[in-house]
Amino acid sequence: MIKTSLSLLSAFLLFSVSSLALASEDAGDAPSREHYAPKGMEGAYHDWHYTPVVRVGDRVIVSGIPAGRGDTYESKIRNMFEALKAHLATAGAQMSDVVELTSFHVGATDTESFQAEFARFAPIHHEYFPSHYPAWSAVGTTALLAPGAPVELRAVAIIGSGSSPRADIPAPAAASAGH
Numbered sequence: 001m002i003k004t005s006l007s008l009l010s011a012f013l014l015f016s017v018s019s020l021a022l023a024s025e026d027a028g029d030a031p032s033r034e035h036y037a038p039k040g041m042e043g044a045y046h047d048w049h050y051t052p053v054v055r056v057g058d059r060v061i062v063s064g065i066p067a068g069r070g071d072t073y074e075s076k077i078r079n080m081f082e083a084l085k086a087h088l089a090t091a092g093a094q095m096s097d098v099v100e101l102t103s104f105h106v107g108a109t110d111t112e113s114f115q116a117e118f119a120r121f122a123p124i125h126h127e128y129f130p131s132h133y134p135a136w137s138a139v140g141t142t143a144l145l146a147p148g149a150p151v152e153l154r155a156v157a158i159i160g161s162g163s164s165p166r167a168d169i170p171a172p173a174a175a176s177a178g179h
Contacts, residue, residue, distance in 0.1 A: 031057030036090040038083075055091040055159075062087045062155040064104070066146030073120060073150060080153055081128045088157055095128055096162025101136045102154040108140035121151070132165035 036053040037045050044052050044063075054061045065087065067080035085095055103121075108114035118138070134155075144152050 034091070036087075038086045038090050053087050053091050055093075058159040058161075060088060060091045060093040060097070060157040060159060062157070064152040064154045066144055066149035067151040067153070068146040068149040074124060076149070077121060077124045077151060078127075080151065081124065084128075084153060084155055088155070091159075093157040093159045094162060096132070096165070097157040097159055098129070098134045098155050099158050099161060100156040101134050103136070103138045104141045104144060104152045104154075105138060105150065106141060106144055107150050108138075114138075114140055117150075132162070132167055 034055045035045065035051040036055065038052060041052050044050055050063055052063050062084060065080050065083045067076040069079040070076035084098075088094055088097070105114065105117055105121075107117050146152070
């Protein structure tokens with residue numbers, strides 16, 4: 001009986017010590033959270049209390065970038081995408097690593113005006129994402145914080161995911177005549 005109790009106690013202690021070792025090992029393996037701000041955007045962190053770019057492991061999250069600089073709608077959108085490139089670079093990511101976008105559009109007040117804006121926005125989007133497109137949600141809104149910005153863009157990237165993307169999505173069948 002004593003021998004069985006000692007064996008059980010030994011097994012319990014071994015299990016407990018092993019569990020503690022694994023728990024401390026797991027805590028050490030947790031990815032760190034790193035905060036970045038492109039040059040000139042340090043005030044976002046210190047004054048507005050948000051981080052323009054956060055990296056957790058290989059995931060990079062870019063806060064909303066307004067399309068505020070430029071003389072035309074098209075130049076504002078291109079400048080926004082160029083700013084996205086710069087934001088991603090601060091954390092070691094690139095455009096091909098982007099896996100998700102969320103765009104917020106002020107000019108879209110109904111489906112028809114949203115489609116008209118998309119006709120202008122999509123070709124510029126395609127310049128920056130020519131293949132292996134990220135997931136994308138587009139949202140109509142009434143206002144953005146940046147004055148004069150027609151769009152704001154948020155992104156998520158996974159560093160290295162753009163090095164060998166795969167898309168096994170067949171092209172849709174051509175519509176038959178008369179339909």
